[in-house]
Amino acid sequence: QVQLVESGGGVVQPGRSLRLSCAASGFTFTTNGFFWVRQAPGKGLEWVALIWHDGSKKYYADSVKGRFTISRDSSKNTLYLQMNSLRAEDTAVYYCARDFGDFSSGDSKFDYWGRGTLVTVSS
């Protein structure tokens, strides 16, 4: 069955870096685009970054542009989120989500999500 398992979260000081991973299994990894979506404490869902099925295009929310980098390794069936220059407002549970729609036509939709990994940015 399809599984997405995030890891790499933790407590980090402001200004430091962290790399999240999302291990995928149960499907052909190169078929789908993927999103990172986060949920800050007491808040709703917010998309963070998107990568196309072949890694050729990447998009970022304005709030993380220039600080976060999304990537994927098809040999390991793994999605990554490199987070640099972390801020207190980046504190959130980070989810990876599989897109079974079509972002280019404005129809991204997520059929599988991981359980999330908590990132806490605090001194």
Place this chain on the structure above:
Amino acid sequence: QSVLTQPPSVSGAPGQRVTISCTGSSSNIGAGYNVHWYQHLPGTAPKLLIYGNNNRPSGVPDRFSGSKSGTSASLAITGLRAEDEADYYCQSYDSSLSVVVFGGGTKLTVL
């Protein structure tokens, strides 16, 4: 503030019907972009409930249904059960922002 507006909370007794609204604008729902709905229990993976405005993935009970009209969409849940108590989010696309957008979420309480 979220681009898509949802009521913060709704409630209903077991067996009743509740609806959750998702109000957008002419650059997202009103522009014809599809609306999708997710159920989320804290500490778990969000679950796709409705995609493409009114389609249920395999395994989602027909107690859940979606609709869309103009700049708004709605999720209806009939025959409320205790296990339906969760947060519900709508999602679409905004052409002005060129991003995926989520509603702020609605907490459903089963009385």
